Amino acid sequence: DIVMTQSPDSLAVSLGERATINCKSSQSILYNSNNKNYLAWYQQKPGQPPKLLIYWAFTRESGVPDRFSGSGSGTDFTLTISSLRAEDVAVYYCQQYYTPVRTFGQGTKLEIK
Amino acid sequence: QVQIQQWGAGLLKPSETLSLTCAVNGGSVSGHYWSWIRQTPGKGLEWIGEINHSGSTIYNPSLKSRLSISSDTSKNQFSLRLSSVTAADTAVYYCARELGYCSGGACYGGTFEYWGQGTLVTVSS
Numbered sequence: 001d002i003v004m005t006q007s008p009d010s011l012a013v014s015l016g017e018r019a020t021i022n023c024k025s026s027q028s029i030l031y032n033s034n035n036k037n038y039l040a041w042y043q044q045k046p047g048q049p050p051k052l053l054i055y056w057a058f059t060r061e062s063g064v065p066d067r068f069s070g071s072g073s074g075t076d077f078t079l080t081i082s083s084l085r086a087e088d089v090a091v092y093y094c095q096q097y098y099t100p101v102r103t104f105g106q107g108t109k110l111e112i113k
Numbered sequence: 114q115v116q117i118q119q120w121g122a123g124l125l126k127p128s129e130t131l132s133l134t135c136a137v138n139g140g141s142v143s144g145h146y147w148s149w150i151r152q153t154p155g156k157g158l159e160w161i162g163e164i165n166h167s168g169s170t171i172y173n174p175s176l177k178s179r180l181s182i183s184s185d186t187s188k189n190q191f192s193l194r195l196s197s198v199t200a201a202d203t204a205v206y207y208c209a210r211e212l213g214y215c216s217g218g219a220c221y222g223g224t225f226e227y228w229g230q231g232t233l234v235t236v237s238s
Contacts, residue, residue: 031216033216033217034216038223040223040224040225042225049207049209049228049229049230049231050158050225050228051228052212052224052225052226055212055223055224061226093157093158095158095224095225097221097222097223097224100163100171100221100222101160101171101173101174102148102160103160104157104158104159104160105157106157107157107158
């Protein structure tokens with residue numbers, strides 16, 4: 001299985017500041033034939049299921065605010081929240097779908113400083 | 114708007130069979146890919162398996178020997194059965210509709226776009 005490793009495990013950022021979460025895959029999840037990275041990001045708040053934010057590494061799901069952006073390619077990816085709002089406090093997960101057996105990162109807990 | 118309602122027994126004894134069902138409103142089971150995912154504090158999110166629009170399944174090899182995923186298009190539902198449960202199967206179980214994609218003439222499941230509310234399943238003697 002492809003192992004997804006996120007960093008940091010937790011992060012505290014001031015309101016209005018930028019938050020950056022990293023995700024590294026144990027092998028490349030870039031499919032050369034279509035030049036797409038099979039990487040998604042989710043947000044999970046307490047008591048709720050995860051919510052899909054971004055897929056294909058940088059495509060925002062409908063309704064997701066544009067302060068959320070994804071970047072990266074190959075094995076290294078980043079989720080950036082450009083200006084943190086209180087409602088962004090959550091745990092964030094990356095997920096690869098390059099292989100049929102999908103795998104997730106361990107999660108990054110984002111808090112307000 | 115797609116809504117997924119899930120249900121099933123929340124307390125099991127070791128060696129029993131876990132059984133969960135999801136009902137889909139606002140979309141057809143036969144038109145999409147559907148997955149089961151579980152979450153524990155220790156192992157995080159773990160993908161369990163998938164059933165597609167034609168009834169074909171893909172299972173996580175770590176669970177394959179105990180796992181069965183099926184669908185009932187007449188009821189617009191799909192189900193999970195996991196046999197011989199142990200304490201290690203204690204988790205919140207989610208069902209989800211996948212945001213599928215097509216590439217090279219074939220279509221696949223991918224990310225998880227719509228989720229059920231989750232069911233806590235506890236295995237304890």
